[in-house]
Amino acid sequence: MGNEAASAAAPEIIVTEGVEKWFGDFQALDDVTMSVKEHEIVVVLGPSGSGKSTFIRCLNRLEEHDAGRIVIDGIELNDDVRNLNAIRSEVGMVFQQFNLFPHLSVLNNITLGPRKVRRQPKREAEEQAMQLLERVGIPEQAEKFPAQLSGGQQQRVAIARSLAMQPKIMLFDEPTSALDPEMIKEVLDVMQELAESGMTMVVVTHEMGFARGVADRVMFFDEGALVEQGTPNHFFDNPREERTKLFLSQIL
């Protein structure tokens, strides 16, 4: 599905070269070289501890990589603070634990970034926030506080909060892993709608249905390395690598 036709000619918006990341003596990322085209939907799979979360956290510099290069939409990720600010407004991120601000209402959670970072007028930011809440299907929750919402609703607010910064790329770090089973679908539906609208997305998930149905490409990480990548059909039906086959045999 996704946007295969469009992505064939699209420029590369994320490029990484030989990325390494160490936590003390532990190597979390080992020579990761990859690229993502504009409007492409990439799903990242792998066993726990394989470095897949660390990798996408490096893409908006929540983690700093120790070696190699990461270039997002022409912006080099390094210790230049101007680049850091630029990247944070280009790349949105949705977390496993939602990480909504519990002291702010849903509306204020969404408008905080636009108002304080983009200096948007309150009025305008709130109008945009209401549109986003419509889009994720919960406009009636605008005045509530995060603790009053279900997990699925909180995650949808978190997606709206990211979208409010009008990012070119959205990163999802296991967005449904902390949800009760009956709420997973409502979040996946929002993500699918987002994918169809042409957003560039990198999604770490264990939802194989989403990977099969929505992804343009699947990447498989193991022990910090990018082991194999390909279209969902290739990946699920015809994996080349032994480690991929082992992983698939354990989860399917």
Place this chain on the structure above:
Amino acid sequence: MTTMTGGLPPPAPTPLFFRRGFRNLLAQGVYVGVTALVIFYVVQALGGREYGFGFLNQPAAFDVGNQWLINVDGTTNTRFTMYLVGIWATARVVMVTLLLSTVLGVAVGVARLSPNWLLSKMAMLFVEIFRNMPLFVQIVLWYAIVLFGLPQIQNALDLGDTFFLSNRGIAVPWPEPDGGLYGGPEWLTAVWAAAVAAAAVAAWFVRRRRQELERETGQPHYPNRWGIRLFAGGALVSFLALGLPLTIDVPVLSGTDYAEGLTLRPEFTALTLGLTIYTASFIAEIVRASIQALPKGQTEAANAIGLSGYQRLTLVILPQALRQMIPSVTNQYLNASKNSSLAYGVSYADLFFVANIIQNKIGHAVEVFALIIVTYMLMSLAISVVMNFLNSRLTLTRV
């Protein structure tokens, strides 16, 4: 029946001493007995004398220094008036201490978590030095520093003819009531104060009304902007209309003392400095702990939407940490307010000091100490009430 319980022998009776009910009764009996003995002893010891607070209404026959905004002397004023002066002195120290120690404590606590190595180590040093030294030692030390470290008044440090530092005290400019341009009476200042208060109330109502309108109509009505305009405008217009009924008095040297302005005496300075720094070192640790107790995801989410470090701190981290720390900070406020009685060590005439003078002159130790205890309890109660109100406001409503 026989088929149901036939196999079990009858239960053995529990000896009285091992019964729970008896044990509870025994403990309560011992408690009541001991309390009765203590009360009996106290009544015995206190009995046979006459009690009363009449002595408080007699002329004081002693003077106290460190007065501010008031002017009493021992020949015309009663002992009770002197005691009120002491309460006012305590209140000044406590109010300044609570305010400054909160600001300093939050700053040091935040600094301690700074990624800047030097800043964080300096904050750590501050905390470890000042919370590990006895408060009384610190106050006496500050007193010695202020008394012997600063020059004599004749050689006072003169900062731009506006601030003066000497061992007679620190002199700063201060607003004084004034008849205004038209030479009116001094109570014009009070009229102006009332006008400012009225403007504040009006601004508050207008802000509320505009908030409501905004909610009802969905159109912007700028409640905060209009509230501030009304308040500032009201204060300014009334100030001009009354002919500027307030002047800033700049201190000047006059012989062996200061004239005009506000003089912070060495006793006040040492006590407030000691209390503030000591309390701030504890508040800093509370601030640090409540920030560290927040989930790491809050920082990450703030970073991910592009907030700057300062915005992250003031918009996301501190509003949440402040709620967490209110109960612990209340404890520190109560400690600081009661620790103000260490004024005795530097002869600052606080309520405890004044009460002691009264007790030394006339006796009545039981009444005087009852008065001291009740005063401190009321002060603690007032602080608790305010902090509990703040706590309920912060935990219930939106920030």
